[in-house]
Amino acid sequence: MLQFMAKMRSAFFVLLFCGLILICFLGFILWEWLGQSPKIPLRDFFRNPEKAAYQLSQDGKTISYLAPYRKRLNIFVRPTAGGAAKRITNVVDRDISAYSWKGSDYLLYMRDYGGDENFHLYVVNKDGSGEKELTPFPGVRVRLIDDLYDDPDWVIIGMNKRNPEIFDAFRLNIKTGEIKLVAENPGNIADWLTDHDGQIRVAVTGDGLDSTVLYRDSEAEPFRPLLTFGYHDTFAPLFFTFDNKQLYAASNLGRDKIAIVKYDPASQKEVELLFQHPEVDVDGLNYSRKRKALTTIVYETWKEERRFLDSTAEGIYSDLAAQLPGYEIDVTGNNRDEDLFIVRTTSDRSRGAYYLYELAGQRLTKLAEAAPWLKESDLAEMKPIEYMSRDGLKINAYLVVP
Numbered sequence: 427m428l429q430f431m432a433k434m435r436s437a438f439f440v441l442l443f444c445g446l447i448l449i450c451f452l453g454f455i456l457w458e459w460l461g462q463s464p465k466i467p468l469r470d471f472f473r474n475p476e477k478a479a480y481q482l483s484q485d486g487k488t489i490s491y492l493a494p495y496r497k498r499l500n501i502f503v504r505p506t507a508g509g510a511a512k513r514i515t516n517v518v519d520r521d522i523s524a525y526s527w528k529g530s531d532y533l534l535y536m537r538d539y540g541g542d543e544n545f546h547l548y549v550v551n552k553d554g555s556g557e558k559e560l561t562p563f564p565g566v567r568v569r570l571i572d573d574l575y576d577d578p579d580w581v582i583i584g585m586n587k588r589n590p591e592i593f594d595a596f597r598l599n600i601k602t603g604e605i606k607l608v609a610e611n612p613g614n615i616a617d618w619l620t621d622h623d624g625q626i627r628v629a630v631t632g633d634g635l636d637s638t639v640l641y642r643d644s645e646a647e648p649f650r651p652l653l654t655f656g657y658h659d660t661f662a663p664l665f666f667t668f669d670n671k672q673l674y675a676a677s678n679l680g681r682d683k684i685a686i687v688k689y690d691p692a693s694q695k696e697v698e699l700l701f702q703h704p705e706v707d708v709d710g711l712n713y714s715r716k717r718k719a720l721t722t723i724v725y726e727t728w729k730e731e732r733r734f735l736d737s738t739a740e741g742i743y744s745d746l747a748a749q750l751p752g753y754e755i756d757v758t759g760n761n762r763d764e765d766l767f768i769v770r771t772t773s774d775r776s777r778g779a780y781y782l783y784e785l786a787g788q789r790l791t792k793l794a795e796a797a798p799w800l801k802e803s804d805l806a807e808m809k810p811i812e813y814m815s816r817d818g819l820k821i822n823a824y825l826v827v828p
Contacts, residue, residue: 470799474499474521477794480768480780482506484575485530486761488552489768489782491794492522501525501533503552506766506782514554526570528600529578536568543567547583549600560603563587571595572620575715582608582620589613595626608645615640619663621670628663628673639663641691652694653679660684664711668718672697674711686711686723701733714739716764728810728822729754742767745788750781757783768793774808776800 478499479492489506492499495513499521504511515522517537523545525535531552536545544567550557561568561583569584579601584593588610595609595618609618609626616637619628629640629649635657640649655661662676664686673691678684685702689695701708701723708725714736721739722732734740746755746769753771760767765785772778777797783790811825 464804466800466804470797473797473799475777475796476798477502477780478796479525480770480793481525481527481759482761482766482768483527483530483552484762486763486766487530489793490525490527490533490552491780492525498522501535501550503533512554514550514552515557524570526573528573528581532600534570534573534581534600536570545569547598558603560598560600561585565590567593569593571618571626572624574624577624580624582618582624582626584618619665621666622668623670627666627670630663637661652689652691655679663689665713674700676708676710678707683707700735712739714764716762728824730756742783742785746783746790749788749790753778773802775802775805 474494474497475492477491477493481490482488483490487506488503490501490503493502493513494500495516496518498518500513500515500517501522502511502513514533515535520537520539520541522535522537525533528534528549533550533552535548535550537548538545544565546562546566547560547568547570548557549560563585566585566587570581571584572582574580574582579599580597581600583596583598585596586593588594592611592613592615594607594611597606597608598604609629614631614633615629616632617630618626619630621627625645627642627644631638631640636654637657638654639652639661641652642649653661660676660678664674664676666673667688671690671692673689675687675689676684677687677689677696679696681702683702683705684707686700686708687696688698688700690697700711700720703725706725706727708723710724711720712722712724713720717736717738719736719738721736722734722743724730724732732743734743742757743755746757750769750771753773753776756770756772758768758770767783767785769781769783769790770778771781777795777800779795780793781790782793806826806828809825811823813821813823815821
């Protein structure tokens with residue numbers, strides 16, 4: 427009898443153990459079915475966006491964007507008030523890498539051939555007619571220096587036509603194709619900067635170790651050196667003050683981190699510190715072309731942040747933040763009257779969306795999702811964290827958990 431009871435107990439425990447294993451297995455299957463996010467193909471994270479790079483014409487009547495045509499990004503346009511979109515380019519071998527409006531009737535775009543990265547400049551009417559290459563020079567690479575916003579016909583480009591290793595500056599007429607040399611590169615100029623009248627007034631040279639900022643009062647005068655600094659320092663001219671007499675620059679000269687400053691070429695001195703952050707470099711400075719007012723200073727901590735210099739800009743961003751909670755917001759474009767704006771949102775779980783914002787009435791209209799096939803609910807949240815290294819240094823990082 428005792429042996430029988432022992433066998434029964436053994437059988438009971440075996441059945442109990444098997445039952446627990448079965449329950450755990452069924453629970454795991456149920457968790458997999460109900461609780462786990464679906465597996466996302468890696469290619470979905472690298473696909474071309476469904477629509478991207480929205481821009482407004484200067485008169486605000488037309489919206490443009492990039493979208494795939496035969497798998498390559500091309501330019502589409504549509505009326506801002508609504509209506510069908512029309513594709514105005516037919517590039518099928520390579521994506522259009524960059525484009526912009528020229529006034530309200532023309533669009534400029536850059537493309538290369540076969541991946542050689544020798545980008546050429548093209549122009550096309552907003553209705554798709556009159557498409558032509560403006561720089562039809564084999565083996566030559568083009569850069570856009572200044573789109574000359576207030577000039578309907580001319581732009582300033584950099585081009586290595588004379589010497590493949592250096593870029594001279596030219597004025598280019600988008601309607602006639604006429605090209606004029608503005609400034610010849612002696613061999614060491616890396617960047618050119620125009621004033622608000624479209625005159626090339628600043629150049630930056632470099633030899634790999636030291637850089638020098640060159641300046642002139644007008645295009646009729648020769649350049650003269652303003653300051654020289656080493657590879658470990660930064661002085662990047664951003665744009666001129668609105669009277670074209672002084673410069674705004676991103677500089678760490680005399681300080682630990684990059685700040686936004688005002689620099690006077692006449693005295694060759696920094697004359698004003700606009701903003702510096704105690705922990706991070708400051709990235710950039712923005713302004714209103716219409717109101718001739720500085721608007722925002724941009725820097726990045728655990729996300730992009732702004733120091734507002736203008737109540738109008740602050741009001742726009744405050745309203746956008748209230749209408750789009752939980753997203754990073756960036757105003758990426760506007761019309762000439764600055765009453766229509768293109769807004770881009772992003773987050774740790776979204777490639778973002780595009781919106782049209784109308785200042786009158788603070789109306790926000792969604793234009794498109796960049797990647798609608800990626801669902802935010804299927805992606806993990808990214809959290810900013812801080813931790814201390816063994817030698818006592820605070821490390822900033824991001825944490826992502828399943």
